[in-house]
Amino acid sequence: MRARPVLLLGVAVVASAIPGLAAHASPLCIKERTPFALSYDTVKWTMSIAPGADCIQGLRWSYMQIFKVSVVIGPSRGQLAVLGSGFRYSAENETRGSDKFTLLISGKNRNVAGTSTLEVEVNPQ
Numbered sequence: 001m002r003a004r005p006v007l008l009l010g011v012a013v014v015a016s017a018i019p020g021l022a023a024h025a026s027p028l029c030i031k032e033r034t035p036f037a038l039s040y041d042t043v044k045w046t047m048s049i050a051p052g053a054d055c056i057q058g059l060r061w062s063y064m065q066i067f068k069v070s071v072v073i074g075p076s077r078g079q080l081a082v083l084g085s086g087f088r089y090s091a092e093n094e095t096r097g098s099d100k101f102t103l104l105i106s107g108k109n110r111n112v113a114g115t116s117t118l119e120v121e122v123n124p125q
Helices: 003-017
Strands: 030-033 041-049 054-058 064-073 079-083 086-090 099-109 112-124
Touching: 041 054, 064 079
Parallel strands: 041 112
Antiparallel strands: 030 041, 054 086, 064 099, 079 086, 099 112
């Protein structure tokens, strides 16, 4: 049993030594984060992000189960990746104006199944 933690520690050390592997997320990138209810509702969030930065954001509230997150409309300026029950938005290296994207979230809220649409407006810092 002792070999497993040592092996995992060794992997973590090797991974952190690889340049460019670590994410540099901008802190508190979501400025307006209205909760969604998985009740076929639509909510709007506002993100503020520096050029070249990443925003990593989870979508699960403590009382929800998220089954699927899908991209309805992708961003036109940055890059978007769905990561489990969250997402990672990577801004362009140069500031060129605002961006936006839309996600569809499906799951259960207090044992009631439903979906929410999340519209995210991205503004450069």
